[in-house]
Amino acid sequence: MATSYLCPQDGTRADVSSLTWCCPVCRGPWDLDFEIAAPIRAGALPGRVNSLWRYEEVLPLAAPTTTLGEGRTPLVPLTGTVSAKLDFLMPTLSFKDRGAVMLSELARSLSPARVVADSSGNAGTAVAAYCARAGLPCTVYVPEGTSPKKTEQIRAHGARLEIVPGDREATALAARAAADAPGTFYASHVFNPYFLHGTKTYVYELWEDLGGRLPDAIAVPVGNGTLLLGAALAITELRAQGLIDTRPALIAVQAEAVSPLAEAFRAGAEDLLDGPAGALSPTLAEGIAIPRPPRARAILAAVRESGGTFLTVTEDQIRDAQLDLAARGFYVETTGVACWAAVGGWKDRSVVVPLCGAGLKTGLAA
Ligand SMILES: Cc1ncc(COP(=O)(O)O)c(C=O)c1O
Ligand SMILES: [Zn+2]
The missing domain is CATH 3.40.50.1100 (Rossmann fold)
Incomplete structure (x- = not known):
């Protein structure tokens, strides 16, 4: 069966090429209906690429050219x-790089007009870096009070930074409103199951x-x-x-x-x-x-x-x-x-x- 988005609450499905970032029925996050290609064999792993892409049988995307060498931490x-x-x-x-590389690679395959993300800091930083690597325009929403080093890093990667007054919840709402604009890929570590x-x-x-x-x-x-x-x-x-x-x-x-x-x-x-x-x-x-x-x-x-x-x-x-x-x-x-x-x-x-x-x-x- 082809990989698709699946709502765990009501069974609604959507194609993974759609930019629909949540279930249109209940507005909840998607799961991924995905079958692994083949069981991993431990003996097959030595000699493979020294990044998380070595587990290729169980990943929903093929190794991208936009990798930053993520994974295989001591x-x-x-x-x-x-x-x-x-x-x-x-x-x-x-650790957010593990998921951000999946989102940026998925986004790259869909060629959206823009990518948006919201974060308490690290997920947004990771998405900003991988979007930079993939050549995708990116806006990151963070709550006021986010550690200045994280916002500095997001800006350094060339993303637009939106600092939202209030708590993390207010930031999520601002990003979701932006995510509904046509042509937008919502690189949400919370809603997108590729993460x-x-x-x-x-x-x-x-x-x-x-x-x-x-x-x-x-x-x-x-x-x-x-x-x-x-x-x-x-x-x-x-x-x-x-x-x-x-x-x-x-x-x-x-x-x-x-x-x-x-x-x-x-x-x-x-x-x-x-x-x-x-x-x-x-x-x-x-x-x-x-x-x-x-x-x-x-x-x-x-x-x-x-x-x-x-x-x-x-x-x-x-x-x-x-x-x-x-x-x-x-x-x-x-x-x-x-x-x-x-x-x-x-x-x-x-x-x-x-x-x-x-x-x-x-x-x-x-
Ligand atoms: C260092 C660190 N640890 C843990 C977490 C928690 O991750 P999650 O919100 O996905 O549970 C975060 C999230 O930003 C983080 O930055
Ligand atoms: Zn639903």
């Missing part, structure tokens, strides 16, 4: 049971580096859940290919200050709780400060199905974790230290934490 033990995957070493210094087929390579890399298995648990910082849902997708695919026997527990980490998903999970809910989001205070973890993630249902289901859980971290824990990682040699941005803050002390299970954004992007927390 896995480094930090304690007897906790290892870190250094996704801050990606081309634009965050998740990029972030899933995080887990394929773990699987390859650990000799064909996965750790007991995979910890992931969660705002809109793109790394978490990519990880869940890879785990499902690896099982379907008969390449792993057991599922790792997905440990989803939010900042206590903005933790709508953790609250819903603890309440046993299948979706976000009704009414105004719970405690919404400013947080150092700007990348996961998402009050109403559109893929909430899928995130909650994925964590439950994995046997995992949600953990929250305080601002003090984030500060301490950033300093602690720096003392171990890793300078990581404030969002990217959340998982280390949450599970760094685990001794009974093997767990991998993503150090997924570079420290120079936010500087040291005050």
Whole structure:
């Protein structure tokens, strides 16, 4: 069957060549109805290109000429049971490159008049860089208060920057209004499922580096859940290919200050709780400060199905974790230290934490 967009709520479909960025019936995000070409064979991987494009059988797009060499980040033990995957070493210094390269390549094949994206900083930076590489005109919407180094990087890549007053939600609304203009490709890491087929390579890399298995648990910082849902997708695919026997527990980490998903999970809910989001205070973890993630249902289901859980971290824990990682040699941005803050002390299970954004992007927390 040809790859198509599919709404997980009501079964609506759209062709992947369409610029319809959400389900026209329920306005929710698309899934991708996609069959992998053939099972991956571990023995076939050595000697292939040293980027995420080595997993060609399971990717929905062929390797582009516009690659920046994304993927294949190192896995480094930090304690007897906790290892870190250094996704801050990606081309634009965050894990978002895994998904952004998929979106820019899809956009390139559709030749839109313009590309728009919205972001708390890193996804927009990644989309700006890959659009620059692909020769696509790009506008990135970010909330006021976004780290100045991230906005500087977006501008440096030649994108138009729109700073939106208010929170991340206001930024998303501004971008969605722009995305409805004819001829526009909405490079949304939240709504476009190709992004998740990029972030899933995080887990394929773990699987390859650990000799064909996965750790007991995979910890992931969660705002809109793109790394978490990519990880869940890879785990499902690896099982379907008969390449792993057991599922790792997905440990989803939010900042206590903005933790709508953790609250819903603890309440046993299948979706976000009704009414105004719970405690919404400013947080150092700007990348996961998402009050109403559109893929909430899928995130909650994925964590439950994995046997995992949600953990929250305080601002003090984030500060301490950033300093602690720096003392171990890793300078990581404030969002990217959340998982280390949450599970760094685990001794009974093997767990991998993503150090997924570079420290120079936010500087040291005050
Ligand atoms: C460094 C970092 N970690 C984690 C996240 C969270 O990703 P998501 O919103 O897809 O869950 C972000 C998002 O911007 C980020 O920049
Ligand atoms: Zn729908």
